[in-house]
Amino acid sequence: xxxxxxxxxxxxxxxxxxxxxxxxxxxxxxxxxxxxxxxxxxxxxxxxxxxxxxxxxxxxxxxxxxxxxxxxxxxxxxxxxxxxxxxxxxxxxxxxxxxxxxxxxxxxxxxxxxxxxxxxxxxxxxxxxxxxxxxxxxxxxxxxxxxxxxxxxxxxxxxxxxxxxxxxxxxxxxxxxxxxxxxxxxxxxxxxxxxxxxxxxxxxxxxxxxxxxxxxxxxxxxxxxxxxxxxxxxxxxxxxxxxxxxxxxxxxxxxxxxxxxxxxxxxxxxxxxxxxxxxxxxxxxxxxxxxxxxxxxxxxxxxxxxxxxxxxxxxxxxxxxxxxxxxxxxxxxxxxxxxxxxxxxxxxxxxxxxxxxxxxxxxxxxxxxxxxxxxxxxxxxxxxxxxxxxxxxxxxxxxxxxxxxxxxxxxxxxxxxxxxxxxxxxxxxxxxxxxxxxxxxxxxxxxxxxxxxxxxxxxxxxxxxxxxxxxxxxxxxxxxxxxxxxxxxxxxxxxxxxxxxxxxxxxxxxxxxxxxxxxxxxxxxxxxxxxxxxxxxxxx
Amino acid sequence: xxxxxxxxxxxxxxxxxxxxxxxxxxxxxxxxxxxxxxxxxxxxxxxxxxxxxxxxxxxxxxxxxxxxxxxxxxxxxxxxxxxxxxxxxxxxxxxxxxxxxxxxxxxxxxxxxxxxxxxxxxxxxxxxxxxxxxxxxxxxxxxxxxxxxxxxxxxxxxxxxxxxxxxxxxxxxxxxxx
Numbered sequence: 001x002x003x004x005x006x007x008x009x010x011x012x013x014x015x016x017x018x019x020x021x022x023x024x025x026x027x028x029x030x031x032x033x034x035x036x037x038x039x040x041x042x043x044x045x046x047x048x049x050x051x052x053x054x055x056x057x058x059x060x061x062x063x064x065x066x067x068x069x070x071x072x073x074x075x076x077x078x079x080x081x082x083x084x085x086x087x088x089x090x091x092x093x094x095x096x097x098x099x100x101x102x103x104x105x106x107x108x109x110x111x112x113x114x115x116x117x118x119x120x121x122x123x124x125x126x127x128x129x130x131x132x133x134x135x136x137x138x139x140x141x142x143x144x145x146x147x148x149x150x151x152x153x154x155x156x157x158x159x160x161x162x163x164x165x166x167x168x169x170x171x172x173x174x175x176x177x178x179x180x181x182x183x184x185x186x187x188x189x190x191x192x193x194x195x196x197x198x199x200x201x202x203x204x205x206x207x208x209x210x211x212x213x214x215x216x217x218x219x220x221x222x223x224x225x226x227x228x229x230x231x232x233x234x235x236x237x238x239x240x241x242x243x244x245x246x247x248x249x250x251x252x253x254x255x256x257x258x259x260x261x262x263x264x265x266x267x268x269x270x271x272x273x274x275x276x277x278x279x280x281x282x283x284x285x286x287x288x289x290x291x292x293x294x295x296x297x298x299x300x301x302x303x304x305x306x307x308x309x310x311x312x313x314x315x316x317x318x319x320x321x322x323x324x325x326x327x328x329x330x331x332x333x334x335x336x337x338x339x340x341x342x343x344x345x346x347x348x349x350x351x352x353x354x355x356x357x358x359x360x361x362x363x364x365x366x367x368x369x370x371x372x373x374x375x376x377x378x379x380x381x382x383x384x385x386x387x388x389x390x391x392x393x394x395x396x397x398x399x400x401x402x403x404x405x406x407x408x409x410x411x412x413x414x415x416x417x418x419x420x421x422x423x424x425x426x427x428x429x430x431x432x433x434x435x436x437x438x439x440x441x442x443x444x445x446x447x448x449x450x451x452x453x454x455x456x457x458x459x460x461x462x463x464x465x466x467x468x469x470x471x472x473x474x475x476x477x478x479x480x481x482x483x484x485x486x487x488x489x490x491x492x493x494x495x496x497x498x499x500x501x502x503x504x505x506x507x508x509x510x511x512x513x514x515x516x517x518x519x520x521x522x523x524x525x526x527x528x529x530x531x532x533x534x535x536x537x538x539x540x
Numbered sequence: 541x542x543x544x545x546x547x548x549x550x551x552x553x554x555x556x557x558x559x560x561x562x563x564x565x566x567x568x569x570x571x572x573x574x575x576x577x578x579x580x581x582x583x584x585x586x587x588x589x590x591x592x593x594x595x596x597x598x599x600x601x602x603x604x605x606x607x608x609x610x611x612x613x614x615x616x617x618x619x620x621x622x623x624x625x626x627x628x629x630x631x632x633x634x635x636x637x638x639x640x641x642x643x644x645x646x647x648x649x650x651x652x653x654x655x656x657x658x659x660x661x662x663x664x665x666x667x668x669x670x671x672x673x674x675x676x677x678x679x680x681x682x683x684x685x686x687x688x689x690x691x692x693x694x695x696x697x698x699x700x701x702x703x704x705x706x707x708x709x710x711x712x713x714x715x716x717x718x
Contacts, residue, residue: 414637418625457594539581 003382005516016509023502031181037172043124045165048116075124082119124164188253189489192244194507197481199237204366205230213323218534222385225524231297232518238290255489257347270347289333296326311528334359345488349427357408364401365477368470385536388461395460402450434492439483446476544689544697547674548704549711553579556683559707560585572686574678597651604650608643
């Protein structure tokens with residue numbers, strides 16, 4: 001029938017899923033809740049956490065002991081706990097005094113910042129050897145501590161380096177000193193990232209399929225079944241997204257602030273958007289997207305199979321008309337879906353370009369996936385009519401769409417950067433401050449790599465180039481989705497570890513298996529497609 | 541020395557391609573094909589070298605970017621710094637996002653114009669130049685394969701004409717050029 005993938009590949013994929021689940025579970029149980037250190041001087045630092053639910057007393061004591069012992073015997077580490085009670089009272093008092101007009105805004109700030117739930121001042125004194133010991137201890141003030149430091153350093157803690165506070169700061173930053181985290185915030189956020197990414201790939205392939213019919217193109221007929229096969233993996237992404245949305249609606253996760261009635265009541269900006277962003281309308285829209293995409297995917301598959309049997313051009317023109325209808329739906333839904341699923345996480349923020357930006361990413365990941373499956377199956381001897389010209393054409397799409405994506409990324413960035421409106425620019429401030437290397441590195445990889453390596457005609461026809469750089473860009477676009485979602489759900493407390501890798505591996509394995517299942521169900525050549533001959537002789 | 545040229549005319553791009561294939565298969569060197577539009581797949585048959593216009597375009601583009609950078613830096617930073625939208629033009633690097641559209645446009649401008657002029661010069665088609673296609677109909681709906689006797693030492697003019705007549709020609713013409 002269709003393409004039968006070897007058992008070896010299936011085993012590898014099941015292995016990938018298994019390993020992914022193991023990593024996922026390991027990652028889930030070794031999550032850390034970071035504390036944020038602020039370096040004061042060589043002997044003082046401040047550590048704080050904004051975790052709203054607070055920490056267990058036993059955990060705090062254990063971490064304190066760990067911090068005290070972290071520099072070894074040569075230093076005396078003193079932790080002074082500064083509760084934020086006074087702070088909070090002052091704020092509440094202010095609330096009562098404040099006028100009603102101010103109240104909404106203030107409450108929002110209160111909910112968002114809350115004051116630190118944990119605040120430690122850590123003082124480090126060097127415990128020198130011999131005569132220097134007294135000197136170091138007597139030097140209570142910061143200037144003295146600085147002065148005695150070189151001595152203590154020279155005689156005592158030589159192996160610690162000159163800056164013990166920086167050392168502890170680094171330990172807090174790297175997570176060596178941190179609380180255990182028992183919540184599932186990272187789990188839910190990653191579920192959303194993977195759901196959107198893999199759902200995006202399938203609707204990207206679906207979009208190209210419809211575009212091919214609507215424009216009456218001839219060249220890609222021999223690739224249409226590959227696109228159909230990729231589109232059949234749609235239910236996976238839908239299922240993941242549905243789980244996230246149901247959990248969000250029932251309050252198991254707090255990905256969407258506008259689903260929380262307390263926040264909506266206290267936040268004017270979110271309240272003003274509640275005509276669009278409310279649970280009922282959200283679910284109506286989500287069901288509409290899923291329903292429309294699923295319906296068209298099944299309809300196209302069924303009709304093209306029917307065309308295989310019946311022949312003639314009647315079904316072809318029916319698909320031609322139907323695909324135009326689908327494109328109209330897709331044009332609206334791809335944008336609104338990006339707003340609903342991703343943009344509404346940063347509820348205050350808005351960007352009219354966002355729909356196109358995420359659509360460009362979706363389309364590009366779809367084309368890369370088409371390319372990878374085509375190359376794999378061609379390498380296995382299937383897809384006999386696909387020649388280097390088809391591959392070159394798909395590679396051109398990869399190249400062009402990388403530019404479309406970069407163009408939209410930059411347009412969105414530049415307009416917001418230039419106008420500098422607070423509620424817009426905060427989106428990029430989060431990303432530039434907390435995700436700097438990931439965010440800019442992701443842009444550099446997704447823009448410069450395709451530009452440099454896919455510009456030449458020869459590289460677009462070279463399999464090693466296509467596979468290596470295609471996969472790098474593929475992962476780059478996963479990180480693009482990561483950067484769209486994480487800053488709004490995890491803020492600066494993001495991490496990339498076993499949890500993220502494991503979940504990506506799991507869903508990648510499932511996705512590949514589902515696509516191969518879809519590809520096995522129908523022949524790889526649409527033998528009665530009117531443009532089949534044109535596609536077979538495609539050459540330029 | 542006078543040279544003989546044979547022009548074989550066709551009325552379809554596919555028959556032209558088949559004819560070129562047949563002639564080349566017999567060992568004839570096809571010096572040129574005149575066509576109203578590019579025929580996909582003809583280049584490798586008649587052995588046309590791959591164009592270097594793309595490399596030129598890249599060089600023109602890079603030149604445009606550089607020129608635009610130098611110009612903007614001089615205009616906006618050195619000569620007359622302004623404060624636009626609360627973003628003072630103190631240095632180039634921090635203002636680069638606002639310059640990118642200009643860099644991009646100038647890159648495209650230079651690449652496009654550079655390519656166009658290179659193409660004109662290379663094909664000797666500046667205004668006032670004599671037309672080089674053998675028959676004005678090749679700009680409409682006819683295709684002409686040009687065979688030069690000079691390039692085909694193994695064949696006589698009669699043999700070449702006979703070979704051409706094996707293909708689906710609509711007209712054939714022999715010319716002597718000096």
